[in-house]
Amino acid sequence: MSKIPVGVLGATGTVGQRFVQLLANHPWFEVVAVTGSDRTVGRPYGEGVNWLMSGEVPSQTAALVVQPTGLDLGIPGNPPVVFSALPTTEAKEWEPQFAAAGYAVVTNTSVFRMSPTVPLLIPEVNPEHTRLIPTQRRENNWPGFIVASPNCSTTSAILPLKVFQEAFGVESAIITTLQAISGAGYPGVSSMDIYDNVVPYIGGEDEKLQNEPTKLLGEVREGRMMTAPISISAQANRVPVIDGHLASVSVKLGRRATAAEAIDALRAWRPPSVVAQLPSSPKELLIYRDEPDRPQPRRDRDAGDGLAWTVGKVRECPVLDIRYMSLTHNTLRGAASGALLNAELLVVQGFIGGGTELSSNGHQRTAAAIR
């Protein structure tokens, strides 16, 4: 049994560090290459990185020499796999080059999220969107491909929307978020801006929240992305909380439903069957709490090792139909762990790791079925 070798692009930033941390004990993947900023290139990762995660730098990765971001990273595999945590401008420049050079690019960046042939992916929400990959390859004439994970604020609100879409249809939603400071990276938000304060603005966030769900909840038909016809109004706020994005959402449904029916739908929902094969997906993925004062960031963000959605306060809305509060851990489910789950899905579906004998609990490659 061997692991799939992977690279991490932009490994010295906060999301890159999280990738390194999460991959350290991953059953299927192991890091064999890291790229980083000029300041760190040429030095062992463990020395060059300003490690902000808890615990120590994982020892195997610590010993890797930081490379400049480039196409000759020496990662074996067909396709070779890279996780991208590059800054936006570098992601724009490099991710297509990697795909063109044959890499599978699993990215957490925002650049290509809304590109029509790039799957915007949450395995538990829309695993079948990887059907865009062949189209993407063909249209760009790429041997490799890019898959993206959504913005962390989109993620916090999306799973209940998906459930309601399946159960009742969704026409529109009004979302106000209360987002944690860790979402801005490091050094990120100045303490002078956020202490004893709320900042009702996060650059570009409202647009992402208004657009990304239409893609996540859309359909791939004959290799083409059909976004869902849902109108969304979003107001993102930064609050003095370290981790955990909370969303207050009101929804206009396709057909009316009572709060009780909506809660039943949440409780009855089961993720797509492929999810059972993903080692990182938590046992309890969607936690509905009855208490009137939940979810709360500090008390609920770590549910399911930071990968579960905690939902509460489903009530009828006097203006639209149904409202709810939803929470996810923004740097785990909403960032690195989400992208890692995408990679696990790609393995199960056969897009990466071909020929590797994985230490799985007997998963079966279902790629044939999906492609």
Next chain:
Amino acid sequence: MSKIPVGVLGATGTVGQRFVQLLANHPWFEVVAVTGSDRTVGRPYGEGVNWLMSGEVPSQTAALVVQPTGLDLGIPGNPPVVFSALPTTEAKEWEPQFAAAGYAVVTNTSVFRMSPTVPLLIPEVNPEHTRLIPTQRRENNWPGFIVASPNCSTTSAILPLKVFQEAFGVESAIITTLQAISGAGYPGVSSMDIYDNVVPYIGGEDEKLQNEPTKLLGEVREGRMMTAPISISAQANRVPVIDGHLASVSVKLGRRATAAEAIDALRAWRPPSVVAQLPSSPKELLIYRDEPDRPQPRRDRDAGDGLAWTVGKVRECPVLDIRYMSLTHNTLRGAASGALLNAELLVVQGFIGGGTELSSNGHQRTAAAIR
């Protein structure tokens, strides 16, 4: 020139203390009686109170002996005037008795806010609602009366709604609030509950936010309250901020308007003319800020000595029509200062302070006009 003597009921609690502090240098009122909890009765206020305001206990009030709440407070005036900051159960018991005994009761409590003949009052929003007072007196056979000020979260959102109602009509609104910890009084919220956290629940707050605006924006016709037919959906959240309630609001208008038209309406709006005679109303009452990241609690709560509304981010809403962010200082505009302004209005309108020669800047009693 003499001042109007007033009493403060429940003067030892946080709102009561704020009344005492604000009244210390008021041009029209002076505190001559205070009531308080059993623990403090019989002691000089300055010794009995656990003073939580900044600075020292105002010296004149400090010397007053705390009385038990009762009808024989020895306050001169016709009617004698009391500000009520009583706990809810005591307010329910005592406020009607004071009105029945001939007092003008200016209350900050919630008990009678929605009573059909009690004016729910913000002088800058609906000063003409005092027309309910004669009805209230007649129906209850009271020589005195009660006027109430709204909940602090209602207050934070209401002024822009009023402006939009006048300009375009308002059909419905979805409100998510981010409320400060001081709104819960002292000791109020445990630090273990709110630090690094958001609590998406404040007991009774959503109902207040959904009901009170319909009264504030309603009309008094022939001495009867006609609430406004506006549907409101509210989700109140407690955030780790000391002072300042922020509201994220989306509005369905009576007729469509662009964001530019809505901003113009806010900028063009002028308060009712009677407001010019109120010594505490700030020079700039409604501040519209163009920056994309305002209003912010810490940076805007003290505008107009804590009595102004700061509004920002007026944008078109993809689901309803217009959205905005609005902020007020919850313990000043939203509580004690708001009630104090109500008392100033009652003076100008002739309901209290009759016969007193006030040190005003030449205000004219307009009571005849209003009644």
Next chain:
Amino acid sequence: MSKIPVGVLGATGTVGQRFVQLLANHPWFEVVAVTGSDRTVGRPYGEGVNWLMSGEVPSQTAALVVQPTGLDLGIPGNPPVVFSALPTTEAKEWEPQFAAAGYAVVTNTSVFRMSPTVPLLIPEVNPEHTRLIPTQRRENNWPGFIVASPNCSTTSAILPLKVFQEAFGVESAIITTLQAISGAGYPGVSSMDIYDNVVPYIGGEDEKLQNEPTKLLGEVREGRMMTAPISISAQANRVPVIDGHLASVSVKLGRRATAAEAIDALRAWRPPSVVAQLPSSPKELLIYRDEPDRPQPRRDRDAGDGLAWTVGKVRECPVLDIRYMSLTHNTLRGAASGALLNAELLVVQGFIGGGTELSSNGHQRTAAAIR
């Protein structure tokens, strides 16, 4: 292999809950009885408790019916074992009664910490102080006994003091602490008191910090406690941090030492050999960090599962001899986990659990040696 049955007194408070949580998966102990407040007596623990720990109430304990605190708890064992998290007044009343009735009382309360025959115990610091137990039994004519763990602020500063005492002698120390809000329990500190603030006072804490180390660092000679002749000056402060007590300490040594020698002493120090047999004691117990800005509460409190000391900034002191910063997790090492370690020590030393076949990694009872 069976476990040692134990009871938890005061199991519904925050420290009691922490005991329940920690004992849920303990290799040697299992909870068979819980006592709680009047409000909860007679109900299943899982229903009566207002659970404030992360995760859910452990299922076995959840099913136990809460009993009133009393001597007939039905705990088997010779002696039967109880962990005490009682409120101070109840601890004062009940703990001696339990000892008199034959129980081994492992307490986290402060009442008997300074009693001359009650061991004030940290297994890694002074495991031999259990030699006081026979004296305690004899003098009180008790079949059972009490052992106590120190105050959480004492704990944060103590281990480096112990190391320096062994290496150089310690004559005096000046300690300023920066303590977390969780130390005050729930609801504990009002958010209105601590947000954007420091409170330079914690009732009784300075005295505990000045007295307890003299006992912890003292000696038991011929069954008698000889406190160490160390003068301590303490100033305790509450800071807006959730968990983790930080101590700034300057020490007058018995003989001068350079900072380098002091750091060497910390790095070379090894705990008493009995510690290797305690399942909860962390692999790395004393972590010395070279960075100039460590230890920090949020980044270091969870080291060794909240049971390690993190020390940094050892420097020469221009006034006394050596200074340092030291940190522990106040509700784990400083409270419940510390008491649990005391119980583990009592097992290894043969004071409790006699006749039980434990699932240990081959530990040998060393009681004969210690007694």
Next chain:
Amino acid sequence: MSKIPVGVLGATGTVGQRFVQLLANHPWFEVVAVTGSDRTVGRPYGEGVNWLMSGEVPSQTAALVVQPTGLDLGIPGNPPVVFSALPTTEAKEWEPQFAAAGYAVVTNTSVFRMSPTVPLLIPEVNPEHTRLIPTQRRENNWPGFIVASPNCSTTSAILPLKVFQEAFGVESAIITTLQAISGAGYPGVSSMDIYDNVVPYIGGEDEKLQNEPTKLLGEVREGRMMTAPISISAQANRVPVIDGHLASVSVKLGRRATAAEAIDALRAWRPPSVVAQLPSSPKELLIYRDEPDRPQPRRDRDAGDGLAWTVGKVRECPVLDIRYMSLTHNTLRGAASGALLNAELLVVQGFIGGGTELSSNGHQRTAAAIR
């Protein structure tokens, strides 16, 4: 009556902005020139500055065009006066050039604080240290001069030390500070570093705290600085507080004193007589509070408009002699306001503003006496 024209160097940074704000309504000074960063040069100050103070940019200053820092600022006066809030490297380069060009440089920067002929000045502590100015001019052959104000953490602890020095003598002190985030400027401390945390390190701060008091408490004899022979041990900590530096101090006195004597000394202390002529010095300069839990940053930092010292918890120290807690507002008393007071002192002493008819309350120039 006219005002003394002044310039502000580095007027666009946070300390520079504070100067501009404080000078806006100053009775003696008015800003006629501002210098700023390249980005802002050539633009009106009101447009170029990223205003972080409360309220709006003062209108007169808003209209001034930002100049590059240079010697031809066109400030009238003999000497012309500049307040310096330059970054350290620029201060090092420019401040001596300004002095050489004939300017009176009133600086808040750290560069020349410990230079033997530069007065390190707090008017209420050591106003006679301006006697160094003639020496400074002579040795450097400068027509102008530099006076400096101490570090904000030094300031927080110093006034009680001064009082005790006068009353009993001071031999040594151990200081642990709890410092506010605003001390680091803007953006300053990352919220990810300080939220739910303490950082036991502020670059260079311990050294400043150990050195500056020896100069402030020293003597000028025959034009020479004689530092006080006091040993100080300092540990600076950053805590999550917005404004207000708190110091925990233990002192070895020249002769023993009880806590009561020390408190009496604080209460009996009166500032040097020249202080009565300084318009910004607060009526009550040294506030001693008896409550066991004061001073507190949020509750005491604004005392005396942010210019008073609040002291509490004077107790005997079991290791040294006396200990206390002391607090000042770090960006007011500890920075811009402190430097402004220095300028007021220089006016009264005749070093600046010669020939100006000031709107003072009949102050008399005492320069002859001091020189």
